[in-house]
Amino acid sequence: MPTYGNKTIEFVKGRGCYLYNNKNEKYLDFASGIAVNSLGHCHPRLIKALNKQSKLLWHVSNLYIIRTQEKFAREICKKSFADKVFFTNSGTESIECGIKIIRGYHTHFKTGKNEIITFEGAFHGRTFGALSAQKNKKYSNGFEPLMKGFKQVAFNNKKELKKAISDKTAGIIIEPIQGEGGIRPASIEFLKFLRNICNKNNILLFLDEVQCGFGRSGKLFSYEWAKIKPDIMAVAKGIGSGFPLGACLSTNRASVYMRKGSHGSTYGGNPLAMSVGLEVLKIISNQIFLKKVDNVSRYFWFKLKEIENEFSIVEEVRGAGLLLGIKLRSNYLEFSENLKKNKLLNVPAADNTIRLAPPLIVSYKDIDKSISIIKKVLKEIND
Ligand SMILES: Cc1ncc(COP(=O)(O)O)c(C=O)c1O
Numbered sequence: 001m002p003t004y005g006n007k008t009i010e011f012v013k014g015r016g017c018y019l020y021n022n023k024n025e026k027y028l029d030f031a032s033g034i035a036v037n038s039l040g041h042c043h044p045r046l047i048k049a050l051n052k053q054s055k056l057l058w059h060v061s062n063l064y065i066i067r068t069q070e071k072f073a074r075e076i077c078k079k080s081f082a083d084k085v086f087f088t089n090s091g092t093e094s095i096e097c098g099i100k101i102i103r104g105y106h107t108h109f110k111t112g113k114n115e116i117i118t119f120e121g122a123f124h125g126r127t128f129g130a131l132s133a134q135k136n137k138k139y140s141n142g143f144e145p146l147m148k149g150f151k152q153v154a155f156n157n158k159k160e161l162k163k164a165i166s167d168k169t170a171g172i173i174i175e176p177i178q179g180e181g182g183i184r185p186a187s188i189e190f191l192k193f194l195r196n197i198c199n200k201n202n203i204l205l206f207l208d209e210v211q212c213g214f215g216r217s218g219k220l221f222s223y224e225w226a227k228i229k230p231d232i233m234a235v236a237k238g239i240g241s242g243f244p245l246g247a248c249l250s251t252n253r254a255s256v257y258m259r260k261g262s263h264g265s266t267y268g269g270n271p272l273a274m275s276v277g278l279e280v281l282k283i284i285s286n287q288i289f290l291k292k293v294d295n296v297s298r299y300f301w302f303k304l305k306e307i308e309n310e311f312s313i314v315e316e317v318r319g320a321g322l323l324l325g326i327k328l329r330s331n332y333l334e335f336s337e338n339l340k341k342n343k344l345l346n347v348p349a350a351d352n353t354i355r356l357a358p359p360l361i362v363s364y365k366d367i368d369k370s371i372s373i374i375k376k377v378l379k380e381i382n383d
Pocket of ligand 1: 034089090091092093095123124125126175179180208209210211212236237
């Protein structure tokens with residue numbers, strides 16, 4: 001189905017931060033799929049893990065013990081707030097699981113609450129739960145009716161949020177850094193405020209770290225910057241570095257209703273995905289690796305801020321870690337296309353913003369290269 005429109009570029013090979021098209025032309029990949037290839041393309045340790053598992057066992061049903069799945073879940077729990085993990089194949093499935101956890105929790109405790117608050121500019125995926133939560137006509141037009149039970153308020157707005165909370169409020173879903181919405185970080189103060197208000201009102205805090213999790217912010221999970229812990233969290237994208245994989249993480253208390261038969265997935269948690277995910281986690285959760293991501297992202301930020309000062313067409317550089325956006329005053333789609341023509345891959349987001357999400361293994365040299373391409377293209381737009 002032509003859901004992605006016309007395409008012009010075909011990539012046939014990838015290595016590290018580079019992609020090669022069918023004419024063997026080299027592109028600097030600062031899109032990483034869409035913030036997916038956390039360890040770049042064809043990382044040798046991931047190839048090894050996948051190859052090894054592919055010779056042993058690809059698929060068994062979740063009706064059987066999958067030791068790698070148990071091991072991976074234990075490792076994720078050790079390195080996060082979570083006590084339990086449900087494995088999925090994508091971000092939107094992880095969101096669906098989290099919505100069920102919220103509703104199930106309030107069913108179990110008979111609170112009578114079932115309403116979920118989300119934020120303007122949010123993107124949680126393309127399934128009906130996600131479409132209903134994000135309330136963005138761009139994605140849901142023509143597919144109505146959506147699910148009931150979602151309310152939306154302005155992002156980073158304490159006052160509106162306070163007003164929206166009622167005795168029906170069961171959960172709050174937020175991306176610590178909005179991706180599709182234009183690379184807009186929630187302020188640390190706002191995240192702390194959400195944690196407090198959730199505690200006071202028996203509301204579950206559900207973070208969507210599908211795009212901003214797994215090292216992209218310079219910490220393993222973005223919530224660590226705010227020194228808060230969620231009750232539920234959706235992850236995907238970077239967790240598999242290109243292998244389709246997602247997960248919904250939860251505390252024991254929040255997932256109290258998730259018992260035998262309450263949820264399932266044919267493929268979620270399959271041995272191939274688990275072997276790759278486990279290796280990704282081993283690499284990314286290493287503190288030296290994360291420190292390097294933090295350092296390189298600060299360097300990138302500083303260079304982009306110089307560009308913001310130099311070019312009046314740049315309204316703002318924003319984001320966090322290696323999830324950065326350049327907001328233009330106009331022509332951002334032309335800007336995005338011209339960067340691509342100059343062999344720098346990027347992805348447009350909402351709010352006149354282009355997104356830069358290089359693999360976490362990006363070098364200072366590659367950052368410098370991207371900066372000179374961005375400057376060249378901005379100069380051409382300015383002329
Ligand atoms: C924050 C966020 N949540 C959920 C999703 C949906 O993930 P998927 O496309 O894997 O279903 C995305 C995808 O871009 C996302 O950025």
